[in-house]
Structure formats: structure tokens, C-alpha cells
Amino acid sequence: MGVIRRNFDYIGSPVLAGLFAVLFVLESKFQLRRRVQNRWKRVKVNAQVAVPSFALLRFIFLPLMVKLASRNQHICTRLGYFLPSHLLRQILAFFFLDYTNYLWHILNHKIPLLWRFHLVHHIDKDLDLTTAFRFHFGELIGSIFYRGAFTYLSGATPLTVIIYEIAFEAATEFHHSNTRLPLQLEQTLNKVMVTPRMHGIHHSVNKCETNSNFSVIFSFWDRLHGTLNLNVNQDDLIIGVAEYPGADKFKASELLMMPLMKG
Template sequence: MINSIFDAYGAPLLALFFGLLFVLESKYQLRKRVQGRWKRVIINFVVSVPAFLLLRLMLIPVMVWLAVKNQSWQFGLNYLYTIAPVAEGAIAFLLLDYSNYLWHILLHKLPVLWRFHLVHHCDLDLDITTAFRFHFGELVGSVIFRGAAVVLIGAGPLVVLIYEIAFEAATQFHHSNLKMPFQFERMLNFFVVTPRMHGIHHSMVKRETDSNYAIIFSIWDRIHRTVRLNVHQDRIITGVPSYADAHELTIGRLFKLPFTKIRPWPNTGNGSSREEDRDRLKR
């Protein structure tokens, strides 16, 4: 099933989508770059290789295997009722996305997980290559959480694979540096996470990073009041202030980063405004 769906259709579609976004964000730039693009492409590509391998060889197989086994166990929410298969699949799809919203929050709030997710956030620019800049250790944690979510939700293997393709496409899209017409993106953002929305999540201002955790559907941030949209993209300083020196962010150091002493997020002052926070970061 993985070969016939994810490899045969999902992977080529995701590759085409990547190529399209890569070209479009080059022509229609949302945020000004602060680093050379091709150097970052190389760094982010090399860092992503082990994570890619774990995604394809461990995460996806484990989730699909659990979904297949669960068809005999019949454990989880979707096995508590009988409705049309399409409706059941839609519910499972939504709940899988909600579970990843919760997982994303845990990546930020639990120190043991943040040390791995930090590799993704310390990128000093934000574009489509950032969508692949994940430490392989984070993928190991994902296997446990996302595998458990598949079982608890009672998602079928087909839904798991379709969701994974949509998950990867959404991750590419909202990390891209693509500038779309504002009113169109504003309308789109009522339903899905967009580049402007996720760009705020990658801000060096802590209160902005602690928002916009959703992956596909923006409704989860709205329901839990973690949405933040009132930040102009020109005001965003991307990255983590404790790791703002580009010379430190080499391939080797990014691989070792989770296993070193993690620097705390600087305290920019109690009750300070976003503008004051930004002024301190710029200094």
C-alpha cells in the first residue's frame, strides 16, 4: 500500500509541488532574506537526509502497520460507531490533523522535545527548504506520538497515507516564502495555514513563536486561542535569539545541537511590547 500510494503518487506530487513553490517563492518573495539562499539549501538538504530516511523507512511504515493491525483490534474512536466510510475517513483525517497540532505544542513546551525541534526553528530565514530541516531525533519521537494517535483515532491505513501526503504538502506550503495577494491569503487562512500565518510562528519574539501551531487546518489555533495574525511580515525577525549567529549553524553543529546544553530563550522583559522585544533583539 505504501509503494502503490505514497511512492507511486504521493512522492512525485510532493516533488512537483516543491519545485513549483521553489520557483514561485523566488519570483514572489514575502520576506526579505538575510542569508545566501543556496548555502541554506545545502545545509537544510543535508540535515534533512536522515529525517527523510526515517520518515519513509520507519514513521510511515509504523503508522500504516498500526492502522492495518488495528483493523483486527478495532480499537479507537472510529470503531465506536458505524457511519458511511467517507464520513468516517473525513473524521479520522480531521483528528489526525488535530493530533499533530497537539504534538507541535509538545515540541515547544517539553524541554526534551524542544532541543530537537530547535534545529528546525533556528533557521534564520524561512522558506520551503525549512520545511525539510528537521533533526532525525524529532522523527523518532514522532513515531511514538503519531503512531499512538493512529490507534486512538482508529484511522484506517488509506486515510493515514492520504493524510501524510496532505501533511507534507501543507508543511511545504506554509513554510514557503511565497507572497500571495493579501485578500486571497486572508480568505484562504480561514481554512488552512498560510505562509503569513506560519511566518509569525518562526519569529524571534517568544509570544509570537508560541502561537500558530496548526499544520493543515487553522481552526485548531482559533479554537484554542493560539492564533496570532496581527504581525506584519516586514517586522518579523526569523529564528531563535539564542542561536542568531549564522556561523554557528553549520551542518555538523545542527546535528549535535540536541545533545548539547540548550541556551534559554532570552528574557526580553516583563510586559514589554512586541516593538520593544524587537528593538532588544536587533541590538
């Protein structure tokens, strides 16, 4: 698995750590939404929830996706087989992976069993950079089968899979951050990619607002399917899930047990 070490560990991880540092400073200096919880307490809880997911991502999820990608190269029917150039096939595979993740995000909201796990991410009563890492490891386990199948069908090479994963993590850091970008800059970026104001609306306690803005990297999947909503003032947003007004009291251990405990 040298491809993971060379590209994810030596290049992707430092890039993601650098982006984290920049966004952490930016969201401290240019805050978008008012905080309702103590920032450092949340850093601690969200980091603890993130540790098992990180380990799973690096040592099980990524090796599995890379293995599937290395096997799919012989299939004549794979996506993009008709395209003449290798580069074009990989660009198509990259878009395809992002589109299937848009659909996977919707399934996480619509299927009760998946929502139990995705809920741990959504009940955070503030939305910032640390929320980007607050994913229950069970959500990642569930996604292995779905994302594995589409990685196999996409015709992506192991390198494309790694590049997509780095882009996925970078976009997740960016759109969860509580950074107030100049409105015009955000509107321009949002024509192509998911931005902090756009994703903030997805984390609203208002169900109609939660059921919008499911895209991960590219914003056009929401535009295409009519699930885009940009018409909410960030000052009016209440972040979290209405049924969990006391979610700020949960410890990391309680959050990790939550999907197994609930009804």
C-alpha cells in the same frame, strides 16, 4: 507494504516534488520576507539535515504507522465507530490526526527535551521552502510513539494514513514557503488552512509570536484554542530564535549534534 509503494512512492512523492518545484519558483519571483542569508548556502545545509529524516520517514516511520493502522481495524472502540459510513469514519480520523499533530507541535515547544530537537528547525534565520525539510531526525523518532498511539486510536486505514502524510508534507511545504500570495487570497485560504504569513509569525524571535500558530494543515485548531495570531506585519518579523543570533554559521553536522551537546 505495497500500499506505501503504490500511494506514497508512485503518487505522493511526485506530487510533493512538483509542489516543491512550483513553490521554489514562486518564492523566487514573489518573495514575502527579505532574506538575511545566502539562499544556496541554506539549501545545502537544510538538505543535509533533511537526508536522515527522510530515510527515517520512508523506511521506518511510514511502515510502522501503516502497520498500526492495519491492526486497529478490529477495535470496536476506535474513534468514529458510531458513524454509519466508512468514508465518514476516515474523514473524522483525518481531522483527528491533524488535531493531535497540533497538540504535538505545542508539546515540542513546551517540553525541554523535545524543544532541543525542534530548535534545530526554528533557529533557521530565514524561513522558506527548505526550512520545511530542516527537521532533526530525533524529532521524528520522538514523534513515533505519540503519533503511533493516535494513529492506532484514530481508526484510520493504511490508505488514510498515507493520504494524511502526503497532505501533511504538502501543507508543510506550503506554509513554510517565502511566497507572497495576494493578501485577499491568503486571507481566504487562511480561514481553513495554514498559510505562509500565518506560519511566518510562529517562526518569529519574539516569544509571544512563537507561542502562536501551531496548526499544521487546518488553521481552525489555533482558532479553537485561542492560539491564532495574524496581527504581525511580515516586514517587521525577525525570523529565528533570539538566543541563537549566529545560527547562520552552523554546518549541518553541528546542527545534527546540537540536541546532544546542549546543557
